Amino acid sequence: MERVSLLFQLILISLGAWWLFSSFGSESSPLYRYVPVLILFSSALLLQDLVEFGPTERMRISTACCIAWPLLLAIASVNRDEGNMTAVLTLVLVSVILYYTSRSILGYDVKTRRWRGMMTTIGFTLAIPVVLGSNLASLLIMSIAASFTTIPILFTKDGLEEERRDFSEQLKDAERHILGLQSGNTLMQQPNSLLKMAREQGWKNPERGTELISEAKREATRIASFVSDVEEIREQSEISVNKAEKVTGFPGRPRKIFQDALTELENGSLRASESRFRMAKSEAEMIESNWQNAIEAIDEAEKAISDAQGHLVQGLQSTLNEAKKAMEDENPQYALAIVSEIPSQMDDVEGLMLQARKSLEEAKREASSYDSITIGDLNKRLEDANEALDSGNASLAIGLSEGVTRSIRKESEAKTTVQRSLRQVKSIEDRIPVGETGSEWNRRLDEAKLSADAGKWIEAAECLSALAEELDDFHSRVEEAREMLEFLDGDWIKLRKRLESSGYGADNKDRISTEGYLAAANRALSEGQIDDCLESLGEADSSMEVLRRLV
Template sequence: MITLPDYPDRGIAEQRARLERSSLILQMSLVAAGAWWLFLSLGSDSSLLFRLGPVTILFSSALIIPDLVEFGPNERTRVSTACCFLWPPLLAFAEMNRHDGDSIGPVLVLFSVSFLLFYFSSLILHTEVNSLRLRGLSTGAGFGIAIPIVAINSNLESWAIISITGLLTTIPLLISKDGSEVARSDFYEKLRRAEKRILDIQTGNNVLQQSNSLLKTAREEGRKNPDLGLQLVREAEDEASRILAFLEDLAEMREQSEAVLAQSEQITGHEGEARRILEIGIGEMESGSLRAAESSFKSVRDKATTIITHWENASLAISQAEDAVGSEEGHLIQAIRTTIAAARNAMENEDPKYALSIVSEVPHQMGQVKELLSRAIGAIGDAENAISLSGPDTINDANDRLMEAKEAIKSGNASLAIGLAEGITRSLRRESEAQLTVQRALRQKQSIIDRIPSGDFATQWLEKIGEIESLADSGSWMKASESLNSLTSDLDSLGSRISEAREMLDFISQDWIKLRNRLESTGIGPDNSDRSNTEKALSLAEGSLSDGRIEDCLESIGVADSAMESLRRLI
């Protein structure tokens, strides 16, 4: 089955239309009944009240009919209150007309409408005690109008009917109970006991503010809901018990903090930051800030315990550090003095643990400083020995750096002195090694010359050897060593390339011998251009290789190989 999207809205609209038609019919019926009553009373000798009173009530009843369509909370209240208020006067009018002997039709109409209003009021207001009492009050107000109506006629029977009906429909509603009287009585009893207990505990502070708030809420809610009120009272008592237990623990913590603080002040000889924190904690405790007071007391206890545990050790460590430093001066010593001053400052701030942690390493640091100074002195001695063993041409710059190293050690900068002295030693050692290397190479100069190929390029190599000799004669041993290393490296590279080119030339020369024999056997003589080109290229390659011209040699080998390939195709 397919349901259209607007089906729910259409169903609600149809139901509302039916309700509106029904309410309109009922409204018109009440108006018609009022008009009928008015029409019948036109020729009556009754008073104006008896003629127009029922009409007014019927018309008023018709006015509340539209509220039955919406029938929300406000509409329910208006309809039920109006029904309770209107049905007693309508019943009184019906009774008076019945007693006067009027026709039974109008009396039945009035009685039916009165019963209908009574039924609606009892149907709406029948659940809670407050709604029953509202119904009783509204009905009582309605009988307050009904009794004067009956009082016009002093008939005892009418008085009895209206009075008994009023008593039966009003008194039970006004004295109705919800069944929570015992619980409510128990609640008020426990509430009074809890309030008295908390009042006895509270001594001008706000520590039980939460309990007082819970009791206030319990008093407001307990009459309507005794169970909720009892629960709130129990929560208030539990909160008060918890606060009392916490206060006892806090008082004990305060006593412990004061005792430890007094002991720490005996050690330091004066009151410090911990005393100020203790006074703040006491003030917070008196003002009701229990958690803040607890934190303050813990802080006091921790600070005092730290002083008791570490003060003497820290003081002793600072004294030992000052003795270890003594009257020493210098860059490194100044840093250690700064550390000792920081430890003194930490002691003034009542933090002996930190002071001990930073000053306990001072003796070890002083040992390292002395070791470093000793190493610097040794390095300077080694540098002086190296200078004394060096030639006069190399010691000028070394002497300047040696003076800088000595000035550095006087100022306490041992690291700089070590760096300068070791640099001098390394520099002189390298120069000495370079001198030995160059001198040994020059003594073996002929072996170097023998490695140089003949030809035009030999002059360049000999010039490099002459440059090395000039540098050696001027005492520039480091530059001479660098030039010698460059020359040796270049000769090694050249020798490697010559060896490779020689292998290629020997290979192609042997191949040419074999090819030439085959050419002779096939009748290709020396007058062949490719053959003559091959002979010429191989001769040029041999000459280039002897002169050290590797590139020219390789080029000639390539020409010879191409010509030989052409000759192979002729065979």
């Protein structure tokens, strides 16, 4: 296609050049000499657009058609009486084809039709010199053609006239509405901006303009409603702030927050101002409801503490100071929460101090009637308890006093136990086995006696208790070993009779071994050697098992 188009371009250019050179020296008018050349050269330039035929190429071709067909029609009308009807009809046909081509390409919407009308008007303007010197019939033909093809589309309408009238009325109504809501403030910037956009876009696109107007009205109504709510909250907040200032006697934090909210409202920040108005109201209501109660609670706490001293009172005094600091910070709710329990806590402190004094007096009574080598240490602890009580540390005084009382009672109980055990020392000694086994227990019994003589009653009691437990365990094992020995002795008597009846006399080595093991077990048991006794019993049982197999 490109080669074909190039070929036709060369042909058209050649024809134009031929026409131009052949017209030199001609006496015809310049219009007849140069207009065909212009048409041929223009056609050569537009020929490439027929190959591409994209949006830009379509626009150029349709524009050229709009300009060209009136010229061709004018030439045909001027030459209709010269006798060459074939040429005239050909020009008319080409003119009609160009007209319908431009109409088909530029006939989709109002803009393209108006563009076609303007370009066709240019074509008719260029055709005026062609028909100007001709007869009236040619002028009539061109006038009729222009009347039916060009003038109507120049005045064509897009069908949106009614929408534009509605848009204009809505725009005026919206401007009046927003102007009435604005009332001198700067909060209607967004609706005004939307109206400005509607004014700019609505005349071209009434539907879009109407949407922007509706959006501006909604935004203005929303802002007006929000402003009304904020004003109501502002009034309530101001009332609460004034009440709080009457209670406290000075403007404080709620007033500062309220002023910040007013500043935000003047700047057009509705949400920020609403939040601060609510905060100011909340702070003011909190102060109003708790301020007087907090002051009364602090007075009661000061009366309860009065001139009291001591470790526990210092903590309550710190709490009282913190409550006063909270009042300075305009936080009476927190002050009331921490200070309201101080009177009851002081009652608890007094009760604890009374208990400490009773515990100390009881410990002193116990110590005064007690004689022990540890009395010096106990008296030192009583002095420490007395100092703790004087300093107000009731818990430490109670702990030290009760510790002294427990020590005295524990030592008294240990003394009674040791003395009772030593009165029965003969029975303890009788339970201790003779020989090497009992020597260690005898030594420990002597140590317990020495501790008792030295007044170390708790140490002596612990030693005797451990000794008694070990002797109980020892005698339990002795009884178990004795039962086993008696059982084997009885079994051996029966087995021995059976051996003698079977011909196994006293000289049998297994009989000799068995009797030796039983004798060793008896001897070890009498000496308290329980482990040796059990070992001998095991050997005796094994030897007897061998003899049982013989009979």
